[in-house]
Amino acid sequence: MAAAKFETPALKPYPVIPLIAEGAMAHSKPFVAPAKIQEAVGFPGELTEGWEQRAVAKMGELLDKYRSLRVYMDACVHCGACSDKCHYFLGTGDPKNMPVARQDLMRGVYRRYFTFAGKHFPKLVGAVDLTKEVLDDWWSYYNQCSECRRCSVFCPYGIDTAEVTMAAREIMDSVGLGQKYANEIIGKVHRIGNNLGIPEPALADTLAGLEEDTKDDTGVDVRFPMDEKGAEVLLVTPSADFFSEPHVESLIGYAKVFHAAGISWTLSSKASEAGNFGLFIGNYEQLRTIALRIREAALELGVKRIVVGECGHAWRVAYSFWNTLVGIGAGGKDPFAIELQNQLDPRHKQPTHICELTYDLIQRGALKFDKEKNDDRIITFHDSCNVARASRMGDMPGGQFVIPREIIKAVANNFHDMAPGTICESTFCCGGGGGLLTDDLMELRVKGALPRMEALKNVVDGHGVNFMATICAICKAQFSKVLPYYGFDMSLVGGVHQLVSKAIRL
Amino acid sequence: MQALAIGYALLFYAATALFVVGVAVKIRGYARTPAPLKIPTTPAPTTTSGVALRMTREVVFFESLFKSNKWTWIFGWMFHGALLLVLLRHVRYFQEPVWTPIVFVQFFGTYAGFAMVAGLAGLWARRFLVARVRYISTPSDHLHLALLLAIGLSGLAMRFVAHTDIVAVKAFMLGLMRFSIQPLPADPVLLVHLGLVALLMIVFPISKLLHAPGLFFSPTRNQADDPREARHLAAWAAAMDKK
Numbered sequence: 001m002a003a004a005k006f007e008t009p010a011l012k013p014y015p016v017i018p019l020i021a022e023g024a025m026a027h028s029k030p031f032v033a034p035a036k037i038q039e040a041v042g043f044p045g046e047l048t049e050g051w052e053q054r055a056v057a058k059m060g061e062l063l064d065k066y067r068s069l070r071v072y073m074d075a076c077v078h079c080g081a082c083s084d085k086c087h088y089f090l091g092t093g094d095p096k097n098m099p100v101a102r103q104d105l106m107r108g109v110y111r112r113y114f115t116f117a118g119k120h121f122p123k124l125v126g127a128v129d130l131t132k133e134v135l136d137d138w139w140s141y142y143n144q145c146s147e148c149r150r151c152s153v154f155c156p157y158g159i160d161t162a163e164v165t166m167a168a169r170e171i172m173d174s175v176g177l178g179q180k181y182a183n184e185i186i187g188k189v190h191r192i193g194n195n196l197g198i199p200e201p202a203l204a205d206t207l208a209g210l211e212e213d214t215k216d217d218t219g220v221d222v223r224f225p226m227d228e229k230g231a232e233v234l235l236v237t238p239s240a241d242f243f244s245e246p247h248v249e250s251l252i253g254y255a256k257v258f259h260a261a262g263i264s265w266t267l268s269s270k271a272s273e274a275g276n277f278g279l280f281i282g283n284y285e286q287l288r289t290i291a292l293r294i295r296e297a298a299l300e301l302g303v304k305r306i307v308v309g310e311c312g313h314a315w316r317v318a319y320s321f322w323n324t325l326v327g328i329g330a331g332g333k334d335p336f337a338i339e340l341q342n343q344l345d346p347r348h349k350q351p352t353h354i355c356e357l358t359y360d361l362i363q364r365g366a367l368k369f370d371k372e373k374n375d376d377r378i379i380t381f382h383d384s385c386n387v388a389r390a391s392r393m394g395d396m397p398g399g400q401f402v403i404p405r406e407i408i409k410a411v412a413n414n415f416h417d418m419a420p421g422t423i424c425e426s427t428f429c430c431g432g433g434g435g436l437l438t439d440d441l442m443e444l445r446v447k448g449a450l451p452r453m454e455a456l457k458n459v460v461d462g463h464g465v466n467f468m469a470t471i472c473a474i475c476k477a478q479f480s481k482v483l484p485y486y487g488f489d490m491s492l493v494g495g496v497h498q499l500v501s502k503a504i505r506l
Numbered sequence: 507m508q509a510l511a512i513g514y515a516l517l518f519y520a521a522t523a524l525f526v527v528g529v530a531v532k533i534r535g536y537a538r539t540p541a542p543l544k545i546p547t548t549p550a551p552t553t554t555s556g557v558a559l560r561m562t563r564e565v566v567f568f569e570s571l572f573k574s575n576k577w578t579w580i581f582g583w584m585f586h587g588a589l590l591l592v593l594l595r596h597v598r599y600f601q602e603p604v605w606t607p608i609v610f611v612q613f614f615g616t617y618a619g620f621a622m623v624a625g626l627a628g629l630w631a632r633r634f635l636v637a638r639v640r641y642i643s644t645p646s647d648h649l650h651l652a653l654l655l656a657i658g659l660s661g662l663a664m665r666f667v668a669h670t671d672i673v674a675v676k677a678f679m680l681g682l683m684r685f686s687i688q689p690l691p692a693d694p695v696l697l698v699h700l701g702l703v704a705l706l707m708i709v710f711p712i713s714k715l716l717h718a719p720g721l722f723f724s725p726t727r728n729q730a731d732d733p734r735e736a737r738h739l740a741a742w743a744a745a746m747d748k749k
Contacts, residue, residue, distance in 0.1 A: 017638075019637065020637050064539060065542065065740075065742060066539065066540075066541070067536060067540060067723060067725055068541060068545060068725045068726070070535065071536055071720045071723045071724055071725075072724075074532070074714070074716040075714070075716060075717040075721065075724065076717070077647075077714045078642050078643060078644065078647050079571070079578055079582065079629075079639075080636065080639035081570070081571050081578055082574070083638040083639065083642065084575075084638065085574070095638065095641045098642065100642050101641065101642055115712060116712045117709075117712045117713060123645070124644070124649070125645075125646045125713075126646070152726050153547055153573065154570055154573055154574035154575075156564070156568055156571040156574075156582075156721070157724050157727070158564075158721070158724040158726035158727035159726075160545065160547065160726050163545070284543075284743065319733060319734065320544045320545070320733045323733050323734060323737050323738065324543060324544065324733065324737060324743065325743075327737065327747075329733065329734045329735070330734060330735055331736040332737040333737070334737070334739075334744070334747065336747040336748075337737050350734060388548070389548055390545070390548060391548060392550075397548065397549035397550060397731060398549040400549075401549075425547075425548070425549060
């Protein structure tokens with residue numbers, strides 16, 4: 001696991017677009033999934049002869065299935081609007097980490113096999129044959145994209161590199177070249193029920209332990225129920241919330257909110273994971289199969305509401321895709337969707353983000369806080385990419401920015417936002433999203449965090465900020481690991497419901 | 507003389523056919539390909555009329571590009587706005603009598619030619635001066651700019667330097683539309699101008715000029731943000747529910 005040494009970039013007082021440094025990150029590659037992991041999730045075990053034709057055929061299939069890919073392969077004019085928007089480019093200077101150049105790795109192949117100009121005048125339009133060298137570039141650079149969609153905000157045609165990265169990973173998986181970290185986790189979800197591979201008895205133990213700890217802390221019997229039929233709410237949360245710091249503090253926060261509001265709730269041992277790595281590898285079947293666990297758990301437990309914990313990509317999948325994938329939502333007209341939608345309470349948004357639930361309770365005056373309990377903290381908020389640019393909260397566009405901040409302001413007295421170009425829709429990825437949260441990509445993760453670290457440093461120095469709240473399990477894990485590289489304490493990062501937990505009156 | 511007129515007439519018929527059929531085939535491809543998942547870049551409008559407004563801002567003002575880079579926006583917007591005026595001005599060569607709005611636009615369209623050339627020059631300069639843009643520029647990117655610039659400069663030359671027989675040109679164009687080939691002045695600047703315009707029409711459906719129709723089919727821009735309220739299903743994805 002010993003990765004090569006690298007230098008942590010220096011934090012500058014203001015953002016500087018780096019000079020391009022060709023090949024600076026060409027060596028960055030994640031571990032390749034061994035055959036056993038690949039086959040467990042239905043992909044070929046390894047790259048075998050004839051992969052080129054199979055890859056091109058797969059690309060053709062995806063071009064017919066995804067309008068995004070088809071349009072985005074044609075529409076780019078190389079204007080460069082995206083060229084200084086990717087945190088991985090800003091952190092590494094490698095020109096292939098400019099979104100347009102990353103897309104062009106696939107666009108070159110698309111042009112060669114699917115367009116007139118590329119078939120007949122390849123040199124003119126930058127069309128290339130799909131060779132092992134090209135595949136090596138794909139492997140390296142499509143595993144240097146966190147699918148955060150920041151580029152898509154600035155593209156005049158809305159070209160979303162995440163769509164291209166997902167297609168590239170899907171094509172590579174289909175010919176036997178898979179990423180160990182992501183595919184191993186997908187295997188665990190199928191086998192055990194969650195990304196961390198926590199078996200049911202261990203989970204039950206943990207929850208019992210949390211009940212004891214919370215009782216010791218507060219003197220109140222706050223419950224952490226699992227598999228309780230007839231509960232009103234099914235809470236689906238990233239499995240990191242059960243075991244990792246600071247994640248677990250937010251889980252305690254959710255439990256206290258349910259307790260204080262008198263809402264009966266339950267976790268599910270079958271669906272003990274909100275994360276859905278099917279998104280990261282761009283595989284619709286995996287996305288759907290993983291989401292199906294939650295539908296099944298909701299049907300079995302007979303719940304009225306489905307609430308999702310603090311997890312960025314999980315909220316994207318839940319908010320944007322669950323209704324499509326497995327009918328968790330409203331407005332379904334087919335029997336498959338109606339079966340579940342008749343059971344769920346139509347007065348609530350399905351699914352609901354835990355922040356929407358808490359904010360709604362605050363609005364109604366159902367929760368009381370001792371804000372001064374958070375007075376030792378000066379807080380800023382890191383918008384997580386998938387929440388910011390691929391989902392919503394509440395009724396109003398942009399509610400995903402307002403609601404978490406309003407919760408923080410309701411439970412604490414000191415709040416300062418980071419610089420405007422680094423938050424809300426322009427937020428920078430933590431550097432570890434999109435299936436890159438693995439130690440074999442440590443250099444990429446540290447360098448990719450640079451733009452966020454610079455923005456953070458400014459509020460730390462200028463306003464004495466000592467806590468960065470966020471609502472994503474990956475952000476929390478990534479920052480815990482990366483903050484020390486930049487001279488910050490790892491306890492600087494935590495959850496929004498960690499703050500709620502501290503201040504709530506039970 | 508007559509051979510020249512016939513040659514250019516055939517060129518324009520072919521170019522028009524390739525342009526219309528080529529773009530239609532591309533648009534049909536975009537329209538027929540399903541968008542299986544809701545992927546608007548948020549915050550996004552929650553209603554169809556909101557989406558129409560977002561798209562209008564994108565098409566008319568280049569909203570996203572404005573957010574991204576002011577230089578590219580200024581040059582790009584100037585070029586496209588000027589191109590629109592220039593195209594409107596040229597409508598008069600295809601109709602008799604000429605519509606009043608087209609008469610009105612003549613003055614603006616004439617001088618927009620300079621803005622168009624200036625915008626193109628600015629965009630091209632970026633391809634040399636900004637290292638990141640230089641890195642991503644392909645020969646075809648430069649050729650597109652060269653082509654548009656040559657069209658603009660040859661047009662300006664005919665208006666301000668060496669006038670061509672514009673009455674004859676109009677007669678030729680009107681003739682083309684009635685399938686009756688009229689003489690075309692053998693003015694080299696005119697022939698270059700017309701030849702390059704035909705070339706532009708021919709390459710349109712096989713080049714990055716597809717960004718124009720592409721924008722309207724971009725799911726991150728044309729989808730409403732309402733996934734919780736309505737079930738959005740592509741046909742190939744719906745089949746999985748029945749298994």
